[in-house]
Amino acid sequence: MGKIRLTVWNEFIHEKSGEIARIYPDGIHGAIAQMLGRYDEFEIRTATLDMPEHGLSQEVLENTDVLIWWGHVNHAGVSDEVTDRVVKRVLDGMGLIVLHSGHLSRPFVKLMGTCCRSKWRENDEKERIWVIEPAHPIAAGLPEYIELEQEETYGERFEVPTPDELIFISWFSGGEVFRSGCCYKRGLGKIFYFRPGHEEYPTFYREDITRILRNAADWAKPSGGPKPTLGHYEALE
Numbered sequence: 001m002g003k004i005r006l007t008v009w010n011e012f013i014h015e016k017s018g019e020i021a022r023i024y025p026d027g028i029h030g031a032i033a034q035m036l037g038r039y040d041e042f043e044i045r046t047a048t049l050d051m052p053e054h055g056l057s058q059e060v061l062e063n064t065d066v067l068i069w070w071g072h073v074n075h076a077g078v079s080d081e082v083t084d085r086v087v088k089r090v091l092d093g094m095g096l097i098v099l100h101s102g103h104l105s106r107p108f109v110k111l112m113g114t115c116c117r118s119k120w121r122e123n124d125e126k127e128r129i130w131v132i133e134p135a136h137p138i139a140a141g142l143p144e145y146i147e148l149e150q151e152e153t154y155g156e157r158f159e160v161p162t163p164d165e166l167i168f169i170s171w172f173s174g175g176e177v178f179r180s181g182c183c184y185k186r187g188l189g190k191i192f193y194f195r196p197g198h199e200e201y202p203t204f205y206r207e208d209i210t211r212i213l214r215n216a217a218d219w220a221k222p223s224g225g226p227k228p229t230l231g232h233y234e235a236l237e
């Protein structure tokens, strides 16, 4: 198989000014593309909300194996057309990795069918991410747990469908727990939701987080399996 064609999508609003521009001078998408771009297996492009069709034209999506999504303050700014296009591509087999506040993005909410809300608090608390499925490909090469000294806190209940596979559970120093690594299949596509990545912390420059995104992209890429025939079907025998 050739390279994994990765599109890193970001709404790219927070990082245009102030302290967050200092943390992510090239945007969160730029940081993720830079970290994953060190690996030969990827062919990476980035796309942002302010581009025509949010950078997600039919052609771009057709040439994307795995789409990474970060959004926060302007989920509503993503058009119906692009939302539906992303959902359809996932159902047709494109992988989707949804990060942090992307849990409230329009494509993810539509694919889940629930509101996808949770508790949250910005309080510089510690997050400890426990690997609870060490044999899963997304956990390859990780230690038993990862600690992020400061992150935004999310807490259960996380209003999503029960994941097909749950890879990580986070504990926060304020007391909450959260299902922070959730795998889903929708149609022919694989979806991975990963919790960390608040814009005020340099989380996406970490090697362990990059390892998880790398593993997740490999897991979520299209399998190359047969396209099923649906509807009336003549007997083979």
Ligand code: ZN
Binding pocket: 100, 101, 152, 197, 198, 199
């Ligand atoms: Zn956040």
